Each structure stands twice: as structure tokens, then as C-alpha cells.
Amino acid sequence: MSPSQTQRRRVQQHSSAFPTRQLFVLALCRICEPIAFMSIFPYVYYMISGYHITNDEKQIALYAGMVTSAFAFAEFSTGVMWGRLSDKVGRKPILLMGLAGTGVSMIVFGFSPNLTTALIARALGGLLNGNIGVLQTTVAEVVTVESHQARAYSIMPFVWCLGSIIGSGLGGTLADPVHNYPGYFEHGSLFDKFPYLLPNLVCAGVVIFGLVIGILFLEETHEDFKDRRDYGLDVGDWILEFFRPTQLVGKAGETLALFEDVPPGYSSGVSSPAMNPILVGELPNEAQPVSAQTVATGRRDAAVSNAFTWQVCLNIVGYGILAYHTISAEQLLPVLFSLPESEETPKLPFQFSGGFALPTKVIGFILSAQGFIQMFATLFVFPYVNRKIGSLATFRLVVLSYPILYFMVPYVTLVSTTFRMPCIYFVLVWKVAAQALSYPSLAIMLANAAPSKKVLGTLNGVAAAAASLCRAFGPTLSGLVQSLGLSVGVLGLPWWANSFVALIGAVLSLRMVEEKRRYTKNEEANLESEDLPFLDADVLENVYAEESRH
Template sequence: MGRNLFARTSAPSLSDGHASIPPFPRRQMLVLAICRICEPIAFMGIFPYVYFMIEDFHVTEDASRISFYAGLVTSAFTFAEFSTGLLWGRLSDKIGRKPVILTGLAGTALSVLVFGFAPNLTVALMARAIGGLLNGNMGVLSTTITELITVKEHQPRAYTVLPVVWCLGSIIGPMIGGALARPCISYPNLFSPGTIWDRYPYLLPNLFSAFVVLVGVINGFLFLEETHAQKKMERDRGLELGHWILSKLTGFRKCTEPRDEKSKLSDPEDEMSPLINHDEQLPTYRTNENTPASSPRLRSASAPAITQDSLDLTQPSEHIGVGFSKTFTRPVIMNIISFGILAFHTMTFDQLLPVFLATAPPKNKMETSLPFKFVDGFNLDSKTVGIVLSIQGAYMLFMNTFVVPKILSRFGTWRSFRFIVVAYFLLYLVTPYLVLLPPAYRMIGLAVVIAWKCTFATIVYPSNAILLAESSPNKLVLGTINGVAASSASLCRAFGPIISGILYAVGLESGYSGLAWWFTALVAIGGAVVGLRVPDPSVRSPSHDENINNAHDCDVEVAEPHRASGHTHEAATEPRS
């Protein structure tokens, strides 16, 4: 049904000696982006007001301990996500990527609704944990992109899409969270005391987040295509409904009508026929946006058509893949460890920054003894903190859109990654000293630090994702590998806010407010040691090549089409997994 939505692309004949680069899958990347943007809006939206939320819960009268409880709220999600990350990754290898992504979005919607109605810290922690337990999308979305984008020329562009979307969410989420939290205080003329908005002062921003997530669920159900090598051949009624809806809309009607008589007469079996490419092939993509049905002329006279009935799709994907020891090779393990350490110290920064900005100067002035003993804070309100975090997201959006793809293309993924992980620790050494600047220059210093942080983060995460994908020995276990990576990162993200929250509270009490930041610098130095041991994926070891060859032997072999005398074959090209 979805065949007529997508354009046919001509490829060079086999005698040309090479195949053209397949087009970039813009439509599916847009659908993935809409699914992804829901989560940063929900996740980052609490940061501007979590400090004040803990105050309203009256958990502690000691202001220096609020950072600890704020860290618990943040970590509840990531601890729960860690406990189920591998499960969701393995489940996506069995049932497909799309069902897991939609389940994760639904879990996020439920989580933010419960969080908005939370009357105390216990319910708030439970709400965040629900979101983490039901959400395994971080690893599954990475797997989906890896299966969708398999030509190196598209990688820098594709692997910055999710960071760009995260940046957009980082703009919208904190801005909405800071603006809509405690509406009876911020907008007394619109929201009267004694109403539901007064009883649940943090419900309004979470209702907004829930609505955005609902849009993401509908978008994914109607327009997201399955990328799993086997499950993409199965019928998708949600996708069929989405195509039908598009066909009824005036603006999309042209796209859904047949282009010519040949497409009208195409055999439905053609959608299951193999695609021509310069490398080995899995069973074809059923309704990829770049690929219509292959012409019957592409089939060799001696090669039977590949149909769903001719393949045994009943076996779980791990039966086709390689063993555990060949899946988690040394490059894969080093990338996962490096990813986890990155997640620890970058999440620590994201958690500490809003607390750092909201911290008020101590009432009783402590003795200052530079360079290490000093205590101070920015003392900003929730609206201003939300604006600062939104500006941070806007800068990251600019970097991901215009700068990062050029840097990765110019200097290479591996070299860019190594430089960033080595230099990261300097950021955390400098940040706590912002409070020592004259008041007129504090915001300037803050802008420099945020730009520094955003530049590093926007380069290192896509680099790590590309290196992990390229180190995978078998595409059929990508869900498992990314699930393990996501679980490791979630565990580290869980410990980061808790440890930094404790250290920040200890630092405020003892007079060393930079203690948490300097500890984070030590962790980043450990990440540099591990990052330097991540091998260059362009230098393949014999054992790695053997693993890939073994994996390819498991794929369904398709007889290579031949070129008839006097005819040039047209081939539909697409990113293959």
C-alpha cells in the first residue's frame, strides 16, 4: 500500500563497477525525530523547578540538602531505565523496533501525568521510576538509525539528528517547565488560589509534556516503519492507516498516486523482491521511503523470487546472530564503557547546573581561602533557570545542525572523539569558579561555560554512537548491543546525580562548593583513559572480519541479477541494514 508514496531511484548498471550512494531517508528520520523530541521535553522539563518542588515537599529544612533530593528525583528514572534497558533491547531484536518505541513513549506519558499529581517525594520518585521502567527507547532508537543508515557518507548527518532533536526538546522542555510551574504564583490573574493548579503546582507543565508525548505516539503508530531485518516484512496496519490518511490529504495526494502505468501494474510480490546494491543484502525493506518495489526485470531467470513465505521468520534473531563472545568484542566493550563514563559526567553537569544557578549565597558568610575554599551561588528563580537551559538547547541545536557534521567529516569520527574525551575534564575544573567573577561578568562566564559544554557534548555523543555501530560484528544483534550500552549509560546517569548531589551538599556545608565539580573532573579523566583505548574501526582486525563474514553467512543470499543484452536495469537503492 505504501509503495506509491516513495520515489523510484535509478542506479548504475552492474557493469559500471560501482553503485550510487542511496538517498538520505529524510521522511523516516523526521518520523523518528518527532518520536524522540517527546522524551527530552518530558525529561528536561523538570529541571527548572525540581529545586523548588523539593522545597514545597518540605522534605528537609536544610537548604544545602535540597540538591541531594533533587538528584534522587533525577536518578529514579535512570536507575529504573538501567534495570530494563537490556530487556527492551533484546525484546526489540525479537518483536521489532516499532512496538518497543511506542511502548516507551506510552510509558513516558504515564510517568509525567503521575509526576504532575505527585503530592510528596515518594510519589514523585515512583512516577519517575515508572517512566524509566517502561522506556527503553535510547538504545532502540540508536539501533533503528543504524539499520536505516548504512552508508558512511550519511553517518555524520544521521547521527546528529537525535542530538538535534534532543536540543530542541532541551529548549522547549525547560522553557515550558519554568514558565508553567507554580502558575498560581507566576500568573495569579489567570490561576486562582485554591484551584487544582494551587493544589498541584507542577501539574500544568506535565500536562503539556503528556500532550506532546501523545502526539509522538500517534506519529509513530501511523508513520514509523519497522527496520528489523525480519519484522519489517510483516504487515503493519498502523502504517497502512497512515498512508491512507496521507492519501486523503490534498497536500499529499500527489505523492500517493501512481507515477505511471508501470507502477499501476506492479505485482504486489515485487515489494518482497531483492534490492540491487554493491554489497550483501538482507531481505528487502518492505516500504522504505527511498525504495519502491523492484521491477520484475531485476530478477535473474534462475533466481526464485524472495517472498515472506520462502523465509523462516519464526526463529528469534539471536539464532541467526553470532555468540555472546563474538558479539561483545573488545571494541564493543570499550565503546560501551566509554559511553557509560560520558553519561556519568555529562548528566552530572546537567543535574548540577540548575541547582548551582538556583543556590542562594549562604546567610552566614563563610571564610574564603582560594583556590579551593569558597561558597556562593547565582540565586536565580525558576523562570530564569528555564531561560538559561533553553538558551543552552538553542546553541546545541545550532552546533548539531551546522557545525558537528562538518567537524566529523573533516577530522573523522575517531579523532574527534579522542580529542573531546581527553579535554573534557577542564570544563568541570573551571565551572565552580564562575561565582568568583564580579556580578556584572557572571552571566558572560556562564555563557562561555555553557557553549563549551554544548560544543563538546554535541561532538562526542554522535562520535561514540558511530564508533559503537561500526564496531558491531553483526547487524542482527544491534538491539542487544545498544540495549547494553543504554543500560550502562542509565546506571551511570543514575549514580551521577546522586553522588554529585551528596558532594554538592557536603561542599556547601564545609565551604568547598566546587567539590562535586572537581570530583566530576576526576571521572572525566578516567573517561579519557578509557576513550584513548577505543580502537579505530577503520582498522579491522582479522577476528573482526571473520565475525562479520560469519554473520553474513547467516543472511539470505539472493542471486545476483544479470544484465540482458541491450537493456539497462533500474535498481531501487536504499539504506540497508
């Protein structure tokens, strides 16, 4: 009788191959969120204007900022809770809850008749979504080999960039369809009453797709819940049987077909159970007798009170500082592009004002190019650099350059028009490459610094909450400093303030140390046997038989 897909997953858990399948499923779940999150930005100004609260453009911009910040503040308030809950009930339920919360939030936002409802809808999305920290935890648990970390941690930021581009396109294209597509949408219809419902419905549909994919194919990664019965996966396995029939062939020399995550050099060959300590010498944890002392030790290791080591705290503070100055730069740069050129003679070194006076089409092209550059840097540059010099060196290289970058940006406005655009693109590539290298490096360092995987959800939740809080305050504070600077004729004031914050993060990075990934007992045995040229069919049958008894 052929083994079940569940039994095959048990074999895969003992494999040290790159987890292509699970990272692909995670990517499909992850891409839904940036699509939904970024889709509101093309039309949020017009949406607020349509509520007729005020005719003052500055007030409209303020309310639009409130709508954006509502999500970040709400996400901050519950980030730690979702992280801790994922340590107690598993990663998959929390990830699915986050997707469901995003879908509900988008539908409520699309039906929002006033600003209050819009703010509640965005806050609801943040309250119900703790996926930033939990997703980082899931990636850390899926990747069982340290050499795979750089490649794996580059995938999710790449997916976010791709989803951001798609989401912005959907929001701009589908907003207010009655006026934009009068041949297809009639006046007096539902989409006339709620002109921004259509993009939210489409995004909610995308989220539902991701939710279904997660239910059917996303595997639990928490070590205490890996072998819990998952009826969603059972249904997914049943569906897969119609598209990719697999069969275990035994002693007659038939073929042994496993998932793609099993190392490609494995095949059924010479029978030598002694050569595979994973499958013979060590059954899964729950099949082994566990002493009270071992359980007590595991509980002490997993205690949250012991999880916040000095290095963990440095990483979390580093997350907050990085989030603050990068999101502030994201806000300040488009304003700098839009400000009119100054006709006054600059009084160097600090007294000058005026921007680039770029048209909106050029600004849109520059921001779109930024997304593509970041995708390339995340997917190709980061894994290469990280493998060459390590996570800590990569992180330090970037954060030590941030203060210089922010300090010099205002002076680009003083460059002659002939060299202005090359300088702008130079700054853009520097900023985007720095983000692409810094965030994944810090995520790897936090995962490696965690004293136990059982508290990794909590730690990532705290880090995500710190980042969310700083992202909520960053644009507001930077905007105030920018207003102050422009009022006194000092264009660079917000950038130099940002440079000072980045300098604090750079100094902090000098106190960080790079720790190696901590392996569980099964993973250590896995590494010892990863060079074996075969998986014997008889041994696999024994494992399947053992699994069926538990």
C-alpha cells in the first residue's frame, strides 16, 4: 500500500534539502498582504476628500496619514500577543487568522461611508494581523540548514516588493470604476455609492485565495505541533493525488518517489539501515520516551523570561531604529522630489531650501523603479553578499552607511541640472540596496540569537511590534521636523535628524555579535547524514509503520 502524504512529510522533516515547497506556499500566503495593504495608497487622498470633512488640502493629507498610521498602531498593540500565541498553539493558525483579518478589514474599508469607519477598518486589520513576526518565525523553522538562510530570508522581502507593485496597480486601476469605466459600471449602482469598493473586493478575493492555499498546503513548523493532525493538509494531500500521483516501491526494485524537498541524490538502493541515523536511530520526538528532567529543562529553555538575552534585545532595538529611519526616508523623499526649486542663494553649509520640482509622472516612474531595484537586490545581491561575509558584517556594512546617505541627500538639490538625475538614481539605488540587505540580515541574526525555537514567535512578535510602533511615529515626527526646517529655510533638517537616528543604530550594531543557528537534536542528526547517497525503501517502510502507530 502506498504511503500517505502525511508519512511523506515525516520523511521530508528529516531532510536537509532546501525547503522549496513550503517557502513557495508561504510566498503565496505572504503576497496577499502587500497587495491588500498597498492598494489603498493610490486613492486614499481622493477617498478622504470624498467624505467632505474639509477642503483644506493639508488637513486631507493629515487624515490620509491617520488612515495609514491606524494599521501600524493597531499592529503594534497586538504584535506581541500574536507572537506569544503562536508559541502556544502553533504558527499556522495564527498565520491563517492574520490573512482572514486582512480580508475582513479590506471589505469593511471598501464599504466605509465616513472617516471613522475607514479608521476602524484599518485598525481592525492591524489588530487581527500578527503575521510579520510569525512569518519570520515560520521561515526560521522551515529552514533547517544555516547555509540556506540567506537564500530563504531573501524570498519574503522579494514577495513583499512584488505584491506592493501589484497592489498599487490594482488600487489605481480599479478605484472609482463608475467614472473610470462608465461603459461597465452604471450610476446609482453599488459601486457608485461606494466608489472604492471594487479594489477592496478584488484584494479580498486575493486574500481568500491565499487563505485557501494556506489551509490546504501550509505545514505547521512549531516543533511541538508538527505532528498534530491537520485536516486541511489531508484535503490538500487528497487534491494533490489527482495531479501528482506518487508511489513507494519496495523490494521489487520499483521507483521511490518523494517530494522535491528530498535531496536529489537519494534513491532506493543498497539496504543499510545503520547508515541512516535519522530514520533508524532517532524516531520523532513524540515517539521517544521523555524523562521528567528533559521536559523540565525544555520548559526552562523555553521560558519567555529567559528569552530576552542581551543580543536579542540589541536586535529588537535595532529593528525599531531601522524601521523608524527607513520609513521616514520613504516619506521625505517624494516630498523632496515635489518641492519647487528655490530661487534664493544658498548659505552653505546648512542654510538652503528648495526641491527638485519633478512632475508627478517622473516621480511615479522613480518610485516604480525603486520597487524593481529592491526586488533585484533582495533576490540576488543579498544572498550573495550574505554568503560571502555573513549576516552581521552585511548588516554593519549597511547601517554604517545610512548616516552618510541621509546627510548627503539634501545637498543633491544643489547639484546642477545636468548631473541631478544621475545623482537621484545613485541615492535611490543606495537606499534600496541598503534596505534589501539590512532587514533580512537582522531577521537571520534574531533567529540565531533566540535561545529556543519555542520562544521564537514571541521574540519576532516583539520585534515586529517595535518596528510597527516606529513606523507609526516615524512619518509623523519626520513631517513635523520637515515643516520646522522649511519654515526656517533649512531643507536638510529632517534628513540630518534622520541621520542622527541612523547613527545611533550604527553604533548599536558595533555591540552585536553573530551567533550560529541553534539546531534541535533531529536537525543535528540530519546534518550528519545529509551526504548519504540513498534512502532505503525498507527503512522508510519501518518509519511509516512507526508513524502509523502514533
